[in-house]
Amino acid sequence: MKLHIDKNEQEAIENAIAHWEENSLIDKETADRLRHSYEVKGFDWRRLAQYSFWIALSCIVLAFLSLFVDQEILQLLSTLYETPNIIICVFCALLSFLFYYLGYFNKKRHPEKLFTNESLIVLGVFSTATFIGYLGKVIDKGDGMYSFLFLLSIVIYTVLAIQLSSKTIWAFMLIALGIWFATETAYHSNWGFKFWGMNYPLRFTIFGILLTVFTLVLHNKWAAIRGFKQLSYIMGVLYLLISLWLLSIFGNYSDLDKWAATKQYHIFYWGVLSTVVCLAFAWYGLKKNDIIAREFGIIFLLINLYTRFFEYLWDNINRAIFFSLLALSFWLIGRKAEKIWSGSFLKKKDVPPKL
Template sequence: MKKLDLSRQDKETVEEALAFWKASGQLDESTVEELRSTIDERSFEWRVLARYAFWVALASLIFSVVSLFSDNTLEKFVQQFYDAPNIVYCIFFAGLAAVFYYLGFRNKKLYPEKTFSNETLMLAGAFSTAACIGFLGQILDRDNHFFTILFFISILIYGVLSIKLQSKLIWVFTLIALGIWFATETAYHSEWGWKFWGMNYPLRFTIFGIILTACAVFVQPKFSPLKSFKSTSVIIGLLYTMIALWILSIFGNYSDFEAWSRIRQIEIFYWGLIAIALSLGLAIYGLKRKDNVIRDIGFVFFLINLYTRFVEYLWDNINRTIFFLILAVSFWLVGRWSEKVWKKQSSSD
């Protein structure tokens, strides 16, 4: 009889469920034993190994390129390329990207089951595309508007690829490219200054993240090719928002370090309150909706913001022993509260 191969964790979860149904009388003992005999523990997580192996392979490829330029034995060989014009590198990486994309699409069609190898080829193509655009940006004048258009082109390339391959990983590249384009576009219109319409980068990206999250929730589901990327967009949008808001709570809407160093942190305390309130709201929303990702993002940034305020206002004002004692007690309280929530959820399930 064919058995269902499960990881150890999944097998334990299924066995706990069977034991619960047996104890509640929903299943008799013979049925439980029959169902238990159909599951087996997977001897080795080959899928996980494959994923990590391809990631390591890609990382090794990148490190090998970096090492090429630091290896003394190859220094003379590489030296002759230093004087090559940027257009040569641009064309080279464009060709390399085309090769990777061709192989990726070809393998996707011939071997659709080889998910990780296909995705690795597409990621290599994405990195090559980024390098090509980077060298093209070196060719163009930064003060020329075509410089920012390059990043917009990369958004289109990554977006089309992610939809064609239904790859959430490449969709992440699309949203990262969108953030880079937003930063360069606003910087260009502010003549490469730190402020755009009176907003520094953290404030800009806080608003950008909120808009991206709102579009992911309300606009993206209306387009069928983008529906499967909704959750990814929400996560990236929230990360943009929460990271930028956390930085904003530390530095405020200042673009000059000297001006910021002259103020007291209490003068920008309201940004910290907004960050704490928003992160706590996300944590509560995630708990109520049973959305673990949003709950975790909210909870993690709630702690980050809380302890950032703790360090800002107490580090220089109290004894170090008392400081760390308060820190230890607070973490213990957080752990105890988390344990209560976990037990409550376990009992209600």
Template sequence: MKKIDLSKQEIEVVQEVLDHWQEQGLLEQSKVRELRENIDERGFEWKALARYAFWVALASLIFSVVSLFSDDTLVKFVERFYETPNLVFCIFFGALAAMFYVLGFRNKKKFPEKTFSNETLMLAGSFATAACIGFLGQVVDRNTNHFTILFLLSIIIYGVLSVKLQSKLIWVFTLVALGVWFATETAYHSDWGFRFWGMNYPLRFTIFGILLTVFALWGQPRISVLQPFQSTSYVVGLLYTMLALWCLSIFGNYSDFAAWTGVRQYEIFYWGLLGVILSLSLALYGMKVKDSVSRDIGFVFFLLNLYTRFVEYLWDNMNRTVFFLILAVSFWFVGRWSEKIWKKKSAY
């Protein structure tokens, strides 16, 4: 009989479950022994190594691009291409993106188990697509500031590719491009100011995130081709909402830095209170319906909002030693509380 490979932590969990079932009389001792003999400890986490290796590869690729523009020798080399028409770069990056997508789709079909290598090719294709659209903007939109059409084009391209290639990673790029388009479109209609219909960026993106979350929950399930990406849209929508609301709790609905510096934090306390209530409600809802996404995001932003308020109101009004002592004790209580919840769940 083929044995199942588990990590050391997973084996410990299974052993606890088997012991519990044996104590409750649900399994006989001989059956428990038989099940234990069918478990092998995994020697090395190759899957984790693959994940981290691809992450490091992508990070190195980004750093290499950044280094390209900080190294004098390379800058001089790049300067030779300044006279090259933008259309050439546009075609080059378009062809490069097509190559990455074809390779990614072919590998995904032949080797579906190679998740990380396939997604890395899709990610490289997404970056090349962004570069292609950027140079296309230089070609067709030289004398105007209305770049939002290009971002709208990128949304369409990423959206079609994510559906055709069934890639959740490209769908994330679609939603990011949607956020960029929303920011630039509203900025364009407000003459590139920071306020649109009386709303600054954090307030705008709070509403944008809520609308995206609502669409993920009620609109997306009704569109068959977008159903596989519902969970991704839900996570991104919640992150848009909670991040924007957290920024709103700090800066309020102000778009002028000078005006904001003259405002005391208690004058925009209601935004912080809204952030605390919404994040706590999200965490409680997630715990009630066993939705780990809303529970974790709600809990993280609940703590983030509480500690942000703590720093805002006490940093200038308290001795630093006492401040950090209270911070340490509060985190200890959070850890103890989390530990109790974990033990209670493991006891069932």
């Protein structure tokens, strides 16, 4: 049975086989066998399935939102307004259990139906979130302690992610963890924008550091969550680098009026810190062959540099010069990327390029 690949994968595989053959790592017979061991798919059905389920989930969300603009539906909802919150809470709990049940057993019986199974899991996650929201209404004491609900969702999602071996649920757990951190610190600062002298970007910078360190140092010590290490690492790095980028723009200000009245060079050091951290990630990724650190480091380094470019030059130079410099910078990046790509994938002096 031949391996089915797409056209992008075909080029990489052909380049690899040609490189091995040219450097006498494999003989001609082995190279020919490898070339005949795969075939290019005529149509990418996997991608169609992925996009179809994404669209289906989006349509479900749109259908839910449409309930609130249709007058007939609104009249029906108004008749259900008196339904006790506990009834809706129990209904959503049962609905989420049903979705998880279907997703889990469908995953066991048909593991190849990846997107169908994950769609059922996502619907279960949404139902769980609704259940927790109405549970909050049932037990609400008017003290604004919403962080307890997010903490509850973290516990539920963690247990479900481990029991169902679902990276999707684990991703939602990490998002809920970030929301819990934000609401918990906001609650203890009387819903102000600063907690212990830190605004939200600075707080989430520390949060991202803690999550990243936890992932790298402690994640392997628990077998139950070892399979989620890469996802936790990605989320931790994203929390950290996005927060640092926002910090480089807004500084540690909690008042937008004060920030708007401040010259950007007064918070230049945050931009320097963000750039240095991105460089450190890129260097570490290149040195240790860590793809996640390398890719995110380079991407956010470029984002930081272009953010500074807009901040300091947009109001200070002629627009024609501004866009000319912007075009030149992208051209240089493209040229350098082309050289790297050519050096990595097109080292085939004797193999003519495809037309």
